[in-house]
Amino acid sequence: LTFPINSSLTSRLDNDSKKLPIYQHKASLQQAVKDNSFLVVTGETGSGKTTQLPQYLHQAGFWRDGRIGVTQPRRVAAITVAQRVSQEMRCSLGREVGYQVRFDDCTTEDTVVKYMTDGCLLREILADPVLSQYSVIVLDEAHERSLNTDILLGLLKQTISPTDKASKGRSVPLKVVVMSATLETDKLSVFLGGCPVFTIPGRTFPVISRFGCAIGQKDTESTVYLKEVVKVALDVHTCEMSGDILVFLTGQSEIEKACDMLYEKAESIDYRYDVQDRTVEGLLILPLYGSMPTDQQKQIFQPPPPGIRKCVVATNIAATSLTIDGIKYIVDSGFVKQLNHNSRVGMDILEVVPISKSEAQQRAGRAGRTSAGKCFRIYNQEFWEKCMPDYTVPEIQRTSLTSVILTLKCLGVHDVIRFPYLDRPEERFIMEALKQLYQCDAIDRRGKVTLLGGLMVEFPLPPGLTRALLQAATLGCEDLLLPVAAMLSVENIFIRPGHPAKQKEADEKHRMLAAQAGSCNDFTILLSVFEKCKASDDPSAWCKAHYIHWRALKSAFSVEAQLREILLRLRQRDFPMEKFDGNKSELFRRCLCAGYFTNVARRYCFEGFEKLFDQEGQLDWVIFHDVLATSRVYIRTVCPIRYDWVKDLLPKLHEVDVYDLSSVARQEVTDEEMAKWETKEAAKRQTEDYFKKLEKRND
Ligand code: ADP
Numbered sequence: 001l002t003f004p005i006n007s008s009l010t011s012r013l014d015n016d017s018k019k020l021p022i023y024q025h026k027a028s029l030q031q032a033v034k035d036n037s038f039l040v041v042t043g044e045t046g047s048g049k050t051t052q053l054p055q056y057l058h059q060a061g062f063w064r065d066g067r068i069g070v071t072q073p074r075r076v077a078a079i080t081v082a083q084r085v086s087q088e089m090r091c092s093l094g095r096e097v098g099y100q101v102r103f104d105d106c107t108t109e110d111t112v113v114k115y116m117t118d119g120c121l122l123r124e125i126l127a128d129p130v131l132s133q134y135s136v137i138v139l140d141e142a143h144e145r146s147l148n149t150d151i152l153l154g155l156l157k158q159t160i161s162p163t164d165k166a167s168k169g170r171s172v173p174l175k176v177v178v179m180s181a182t183l184e185t186d187k188l189s190v191f192l193g194g195c196p197v198f199t200i201p202g203r204t205f206p207v208i209s210r211f212g213c214a215i216g217q218k219d220t221e222s223t224v225y226l227k228e229v230v231k232v233a234l235d236v237h238t239c240e241m242s243g244d245i246l247v248f249l250t251g252q253s254e255i256e257k258a259c260d261m262l263y264e265k266a267e268s269i270d271y272r273y274d275v276q277d278r279t280v281e282g283l284l285i286l287p288l289y290g291s292m293p294t295d296q297q298k299q300i301f302q303p304p305p306p307g308i309r310k311c312v313v314a315t316n317i318a319a320t321s322l323t324i325d326g327i328k329y330i331v332d333s334g335f336v337k338q339l340n341h342n343s344r345v346g347m348d349i350l351e352v353v354p355i356s357k358s359e360a361q362q363r364a365g366r367a368g369r370t371s372a373g374k375c376f377r378i379y380n381q382e383f384w385e386k387c388m389p390d391y392t393v394p395e396i397q398r399t400s401l402t403s404v405i406l407t408l409k410c411l412g413v414h415d416v417i418r419f420p421y422l423d424r425p426e427e428r429f430i431m432e433a434l435k436q437l438y439q440c441d442a443i444d445r446r447g448k449v450t451l452l453g454g455l456m457v458e459f460p461l462p463p464g465l466t467r468a469l470l471q472a473a474t475l476g477c478e479d480l481l482l483p484v485a486a487m488l489s490v491e492n493i494f495i496r497p498g499h500p501a502k503q504k505e506a507d508e509k510h511r512m513l514a515a516q517a518g519s520c521n522d523f524t525i526l527l528s529v530f531e532k533c534k535a536s537d538d539p540s541a542w543c544k545a546h547y548i549h550w551r552a553l554k555s556a557f558s559v560e561a562q563l564r565e566i567l568l569r570l571r572q573r574d575f576p577m578e579k580f581d582g583n584k585s586e587l588f589r590r591c592l593c594a595g596y597f598t599n600v601a602r603r604y605c606f607e608g609f610e611k612l613f614d615q616e617g618q619l620d621w622v623i624f625h626d627v628l629a630t631s632r633v634y635i636r637t638v639c640p641i642r643y644d645w646v647k648d649l650l651p652k653l654h655e656v657d658v659y660d661l662s663s664v665a666r667q668e669v670t671d672e673e674m675a676k677w678e679t680k681e682a683a684k685r686q687t688e689d690y691f692k693k694l695e696k697r698n699d
């Protein structure tokens with residue numbers, strides 16, 4: 001990918017970057033990184049940390065000792081910022097400046113400034129614990145407290161501490177810069193051994209925030225906020241003086257809906273009478289969310305044509321990761337989509353929840369970067385006081401730690417309890433992760449990574465899906481699971497148009513695709529769509545005709561090829577092989593069961609509804625990919641199974657409780673401790689008896 005660089009653009013970029021608050025501190029920042037192993041840098045969002053600091057380090061010559069790596073918690077941010085910086089440095093993207101995110105590596109041997117997701121850097125540490133390619137690591141957006149950034153903080157602290165042997169593998173010591181928007185910098189500094197904190201002074205303008213009345217204390221599970229947000233945004237457009245609008249919502253489908261609604265309503269505005277500011281003559285509506293195509297994202301940053309007001313409808317990504325100039329008005333829904341671990345059901349659930357007060361302040365602050373601004377909250381003060389927590393709980397304290405604990409164990413960190421966490425996760429979350437790893441055979445009873453666990457850690461996929469994929473590979477039928485894993489790793493492939501007539505047509509086409517797949521197994525449908533599209537003469541036309549996202553499928557093709565490559569590489573190691581007698585449909589579903597037996601559901605039959613179920617009796621037991629909780633709870637991507645197939649696996653879910661996992665968490669287990677466990681075998685047999693009884697009842 002190359003960009004034509006015209007000289008007027010580059011001189012404009014030059015001038016722009018010299019106006020940023022960080023510019024005056026260039027020399028002292030360069031010096032501070034030279035003088036310290038660890039440095040915390042803080043400053044208001046938009047002061048130039050993400051785009052400028054890596055360039056300053058480049059200019060100071062750090063690249064001579066290795067790459068300058070910059071991590072981002074969000075994939076879109078990594079890509080967008082790399083694009084911007086490559087323009088500023090006048091090189092084509094992927095040369096001196098590049099990026100790497102999951103399944104998309106845009107770097108070459110020439111790349112010296114590399115933006116990447118924190119997850120990518122964690123994988124690199126697995127292959128190269130001393131990060132010998134790098135001279136500096138910049139952990140950006142540390143205030144976001146993403147799970148991977150928190151773990152990286154702990155790992156880098158360990159690597160760099162002088163007592164650690166690992167740092168000996170390097171020619172020059174690694175430098176670590178941790179960047180954070182204001183919050184918690186003292187805590188970071190203390191965690192990193194009292195390292196200096198560099199504060200970039202910046203000026204911000206006052207923002208007046210107003211509460212609304214549509215959402216109150218009782219509306220934490222409401223869906224009315226979407227309509228209200230649209231209404232308020234339109235009010236701002238018609239009643240307020242010129243200046244762009246930034247609307248905060250929670251996710252892609254909702255954002256697309258809101259944009260459709262806004263578009264429809266904006267059409268009917270009569271600019272001669274309805275609008276307060278006579279210089280405003282139109283509204284440009286732009287969505288912004290994680291999985292958006294990058295060419296569309298570029299538009300977000302461009303100033304609108306004269307007379308046109310820009311209205312960006314975004315997820316939380318616009319709160320700190322990306323700064324859009326010209327925003328004067330904020331419309332805040334008060335909600336965010338968040339992954340939360342639910343211990344009761346033992347899995348992560350994607351939930352729409354109220355934001356924290358600090359998050360709300362951060363959102364409001366986006367209106368005051370270049371002049372005074374206004375923030376319109378659609379919720380009332382009672383909602384603020386009663387429903388919104390003061391701070392957002394760090395991800396490490398609220399999501400599943402399974403992948404991370406496996407990574408740590410593979411890195412030789414056996415004592416996962418005493419690992420240096422910035423905020424310690426609850427011990428039961430660590431136990432739960434160990435339990436899940438044990439259940440899918442990634443670690444053994446002694447807490448040691450198994451052959452399978454060593455293979456699993458190589459895949460950038462959730463553990464259940466990886467387990468299913470490896471099961472398929474073991475049985476020689478990976479062609480069934482590779483496309484499925486790829487399809488589950490890209491954005492939603494099914495298009496749902498806003499227009500009712502079109503929506504009906506789309507539903508019809510999707511039903512037809514399901515019928516052609518010949519199954520009510522969602523995984524089979526994904527596989528079938530993948531194969532049909534791939535086999536068609538004109539895949540993009542095929543997608544259009546079937547209301548399928550061509551862009552998503554194109555990424556799925558690429559992801560599938562990458563997963564296949566990983567598998568091919570692993571096959572050269574000690575790879576287990578098994579045989580299976582049975583038909584293809586059963587084989588497929590059994591592989592899924594191997595990974596998803598922790599996600600089993602059984603239809604609960606309410607009294608009086610038995611008739612309904614008789615007709616679809618086969619849907620009795622299912623496994624599913626994930627859970628989404630909005631105003632209702634949904635299990636998504638579902639596959640009917642036979643109880644027989646999981647019944648041998650299910651006791652494993654209970655077996656672990658009888659072992660003492662706390663020693664597994666601390667170290668590898670001694671023979672003596674193993675013996676203690678064996679006496680608990682009796683308890684295990686009880687579990688098995690229980691399931692035998694259950695089975696009888698089931699028959
Ligand atoms: P910080 O990391 O301190 O929040 P950034 O370095 O992200 O600040 O942003 C600094 C400036 O660069 C902002 O004014 C922002 O608008 C601008 N900027 C960043 N990315 C882009 C982009 N892709 N296109 C245009 N302007 C951008």
Ligand code: MG
Binds near residue numbers: 046050140141320321
């Ligand atoms: Mg930034």
